[in-house]
Amino acid sequence: QIQLVQSGPELKKPGESLKISCKASGYTFTDYAMQWVKQAPGKGLQYMGWINTQTGKPTYADDFKERFVFSLETSASTAYLQINNLKNEDTATYFCARGTLFAYWGQGTLVTVSS
Amino acid sequence: DVVMTQTPVSLPVSLGGQASISCRSSQSLVHSNGNTYLHWYLQKPGQSPQLLIYRVSNRFSGVPDRFSGSGSGTDFTLKISRVEPEDLGDYYCLQSTHFPYTFGAGTKLELK
Numbered sequence: 001q002i003q004l005v006q007s008g009p010e011l012k013k014p015g016e017s018l019k020i021s022c023k024a025s026g027y028t029f030t031d032y033a034m035q036w037v038k039q040a041p042g043k044g045l046q047y048m049g050w051i052n053t054q055t056g057k058p059t060y061a062d063d064f065k066e067r068f069v070f071s072l073e074t075s076a077s078t079a080y081l082q083i084n085n086l087k088n089e090d091t092a093t094y095f096c097a098r099g100t101l102f103a104y105w106g107q108g109t110l111v112t113v114s115s
Numbered sequence: 116d117v118v119m120t121q122t123p124v125s126l127p128v129s130l131g132g133q134a135s136i137s138c139r140s141s142q143s144l145v146h147s148n149g150n151t152y153l154h155w156y157l158q159k160p161g162q163s164p165q166l167l168i169y170r171v172s173n174r175f176s177g178v179p180d181r182f183s184g185s186g187s188g189t190d191f192t193l194k195i196s197r198v199e200p201e202d203l204g205d206y207y208c209l210q211s212t213h214f215p216y217t218f219g220a221g222t223k224l225e226l227k
Contacts, residue, residue, distance in 0.1 A: 035216075044205075044207065044218060044219075044220050044221045045156075045158075045164065045207055045209075045218040045221075046218070047209075047215055047216045047217060047218060049215070059214070061214075061215035061216075062116075062215065095163060095164070097164075100152070100211050101154060101166060101169045101170075101211075102154065102156070102164070102166060102209065102211075103166050103169070103175065104166075105163035105164055105165070106163065107163055108163055
């Protein structure tokens, strides 16, 4: 069955960096784009952007152009979200989702940024 | 960016009753290829969102026929008939016609 399995929760200090993984299984990884979505505590869903799993080219929504990096390890069917220079407002759950329909979602990775 | 205005914010329902959620976009969601990329998701407490309806009116695999989507252009509706306990949670619309894709703010379906 199709699954997206994300890495575990993170507790970081402001200014640090982190990298979240999203491992896909049950389908051909390069057949579908990978999307990234942020959900702050108690808030709605915010679209971050996507990565082309065939070319590796990322495309970011405006709010996520500065400190956020999407990448791939195609041989491992894994997508990554790196966040640099973490800020308190990055505290959120981050989801990966498959394709233009967002048909399958990872379980989410909770990131807590606190000094 | 396309603004998705989703109403109501909260929707109290009775089990077995009907619910209707509206999503309006600030511009037409008809893509140059003729498709309309408006989708609906349910996020149950503590879970990831799950796709219910894609491209306005197509039920995703395994979604009961109690869920139906309709609309065109800028005005879209999700209807849930015979509400069951597992239908409770937060509903979101998403447009993926125009980049950046945008979500509605959500509707909390709760028991009356």
